[in-house]
Amino acid sequence: MMKLCGFPVSNYYNKVKLALLEKDIAFQEEKVFPAQSEAFLARSPMGKVPFLDIGGQSIAESQVLIEYLEDAYPALPLYPSDPIQRAKCRELIQFIELHLELPARTLYSQAFFGGKVSDETRARAADALKRGASAFGRLVKFAPYVAGTTFTYADCAAYFHLPVIARASKAVLGEDAIADLAPPRAYLDMMKQRPHVQRIDAERTAGAQEFMEYVSKR
Numbered sequence: 001m002m003k004l005c006g007f008p009v010s011n012y013y014n015k016v017k018l019a020l021l022e023k024d025i026a027f028q029e030e031k032v033f034p035a036q037s038e039a040f041l042a043r044s045p046m047g048k049v050p051f052l053d054i055g056g057q058s059i060a061e062s063q064v065l066i067e068y069l070e071d072a073y074p075a076l077p078l079y080p081s082d083p084i085q086r087a088k089c090r091e092l093i094q095f096i097e098l099h100l101e102l103p104a105r106t107l108y109s110q111a112f113f114g115g116k117v118s119d120e121t122r123a124r125a126a127d128a129l130k131r132g133a134s135a136f137g138r139l140v141k142f143a144p145y146v147a148g149t150t151f152t153y154a155d156c157a158a159y160f161h162l163p164v165i166a167r168a169s170k171a172v173l174g175e176d177a178i179a180d181l182a183p184p185r186a187y188l189d190m191m192k193q194r195p196h197v198q199r200i201d202a203e204r205t206a207g208a209q210e211f212m213e214y215v216s217k218r
């Protein structure tokens, strides 16, 4: 059976896990933390999670995993059927990840792990996040889902990425920085009504301590 490899605190891992659950695909989870060992890099060439292990064949990069799941398991589609709307949905995911999550990630060491980022890193992130938030504001629908009227992969990404991005920018850049970034409460509440979201949230909470132990040993 296909294995989703990673750990339950990772936003990218949870994005793919929600897609698997919502699509009703059978899978197992293999708990692994990011590493740079030869053995790990053979499975995930950047040493990151998540990756899928399909009978010993591994595939990395969460968005590639999403595309694979949609190709291999078309029965319950999580993209809109119209090609333009599909592209808009992918556009939204890419904007969240490239223009919000990646710049916010440069702040995580200070926001979550007791580190300190340089003034230059902070200034660069602030600038990137400002542009990213404005772009995101132009694209996102919240109608009520992020890409429109139906639940899509963009929700799998947004639900797990946006709160982390907002928390990191608030912690490091201050209250004002996040005005356009925090997802509306009503959106989060709606998502939290989904049983699979509840399961993932509970497993994330349960896995938090082990993750912090991994971080402190690095």
Ligand SMILES: N[C@@H](CCC(=O)N[C@@H](CS)C(=O)NCC(=O)O)C(=O)O
Pocket: 010, 011, 012, 013, 034, 035, 046, 047, 048, 049, 050, 060, 061, 062, 063
């Ligand atoms: N673009 C990657 C990002 C994955 C990613 O950044 N994963 C984090 C955990 S949330 C990780 O493995 N970090 C370890 C590292 O950067 O070495 C994806 O979409 O899968």
